[in-house]
Amino acid sequence: MSTDHNYVLGQSERAARRLELQDRHFAAPSEALLDALGIRPGDRVIELGCGPGGFTNRIARRLGTGGVVVAVDASAALLEQARATVAGAGPGRVEFVRADVSRPGAWLDGADVVLGRAVLHHVPMAEYLLGRLRATLRPGTRLGFLEPDFRRPLVRLAHAEATGRPELAPLLVFSKVINDLYAAWRISPAVGASLAPALEEAGYANVRHAWHPFATDESVIENMRMIYDEVRDTLVSLGVLSAAEIAEQQQLLAALRAGDLPPVWGLHQVTAVV
Ligand SMILES: C[S@@+](CC[C@H](N)C(=O)[O-])C[C@H]1O[C@@H](n2cnc3c(N)ncnc32)[C@H](O)[C@@H]1O
Structure with missing residues (x-):
C-alpha cells in the first residue's frame, strides 16, 4: 500500500472522530491486551496501523522515559x-512512520513488542505478514493483536431474529454488509477467529486467546450508522x-432499543511470543 486511498474506511477528520468513539468501546479489551503483553517501562513497542492514535495513547501511558x-x-x-x-501522552517517546505494514521493514528493528488493534483484517492474506514477522523478529519478541469479528455473534443474532426478534434484522444486515465490503477489497475479515491457531501453526510460542463481545449500546449503534456514512459511495x-x-438501514438502527440487544461484534485478543 503506497497511497492513502487504499484504506477501506475513511481518513477524514470525521473518520478519525469515529475511531475515537470506537476507542472508547474498545477501552477494556485494549487495556486487557496491554496487561497480557506485560508492557514494561523501557520497552520498544511497534504498533501496526496506529490510525488516529487512540491505542497509541494507551501504550504511551504505560512507558517510562526509556x-x-x-x-x-x-x-x-x-x-x-x-x-x-498523543502529544504529551506520557514520558515515553512516540515516533511516527509512514509505511505499508504488510511489508516488514527497518521500523521493526529492536522491537520488544509488536502489536496492533483492528489492523490485521485490513491486510490482504494477513497470514503472509504473520509468517514473515516470525522470520524477522528476535526470539522473545512479544506479539499481540485485537481483531474484530462480526461473524461469530451472527449465529446468536440470526437465531434470535428467527425466533421472535425481527427488529434485529438491521444488525444482521450490517454484519453482512461489512463482510461483503471486506471481501470486495480482498482483505481478511475473518482473521481474528483463526489468528490463534495460525500463530501456533507458524511456530509462535505461548499463544493465548480471549474473546471480548461488546454490548450493543448507543455508542456501538452510532458507530454502525457512521460506518454507513463513511462507506456509502463504496457500497x-x-x-x-x-x-x-x-x-x-440507518433509520432502522436508530430505532433499536439499546440495552436489550445481543452483541453484533466483538474483539479477539491474541498474544504470542516469537
Ligand atoms: C480500523 S483502523 C484502526 C486504527 C487504530 N489501530 C485504532 O484501533 O484506532 C485501521 C488502520 O490500519 C491502517 N492500515 C490498514 N492497512 C495498512 C497497511 N497495509 N499498512 C499500514 N497501515 C494500514 C489504516 O490506515 C488505519 O489507520
Whole structure:
C-alpha cells in the first residue's frame, strides 16, 4: 500500500472522530491486551496501523522515559491526527512512520513488542505478514493483536431474529454488509477467529486467546450508522446496497432499543511470543 486511498474506511477528520468513539468501546479489551503483553517501562513497542492514535495513547501511558512507541500507518492524514492525539501522552517517546505494514521493514528493528488493534483484517492474506514477522523478529519478541469479528455473534443474532426478534434484522444486515465490503477489497475479515491457531501453526510460542463481545449500546449503534456514512459511495458502487437502502438501514438502527440487544461484534485478543 503506497497511497492513502487504499484504506477501506475513511481518513477524514470525521473518520478519525469515529475511531475515537470506537476507542472508547474498545477501552477494556485494549487495556486487557496491554496487561497480557506485560508492557514494561523501557520497552520498544511497534504498533501496526496506529490510525488516529487512540491505542497509541494507551501504550504511551504505560512507558517510562526509556520506552518508545513506533506508530506505523500507511495514511499520512491519520498519522497527522495521531501526532495531535498523543502529544504529551506520557514520558515515553512516540515516533511516527509512514509505511505499508504488510511489508516488514527497518521500523521493526529492536522491537520488544509488536502489536496492533483492528489492523490485521485490513491486510490482504494477513497470514503472509504473520509468517514473515516470525522470520524477522528476535526470539522473545512479544506479539499481540485485537481483531474484530462480526461473524461469530451472527449465529446468536440470526437465531434470535428467527425466533421472535425481527427488529434485529438491521444488525444482521450490517454484519453482512461489512463482510461483503471486506471481501470486495480482498482483505481478511475473518482473521481474528483463526489468528490463534495460525500463530501456533507458524511456530509462535505461548499463544493465548480471549474473546471480548461488546454490548450493543448507543455508542456501538452510532458507530454502525457512521460506518454507513463513511462507506456509502463504496457500497453503492459495489452494488452491495443502494443509497436509499443505506438510509433505511440507518433509520432502522436508530430505532433499536439499546440495552436489550445481543452483541453484533466483538474483539479477539491474541498474544504470542516469537
Ligand atoms: C480500523 S483502523 C484502526 C486504527 C487504530 N489501530 C485504532 O484501533 O484506532 C485501521 C488502520 O490500519 C491502517 N492500515 C490498514 N492497512 C495498512 C497497511 N497495509 N499498512 C499500514 N497501515 C494500514 C489504516 O490506515 C488505519 O489507520
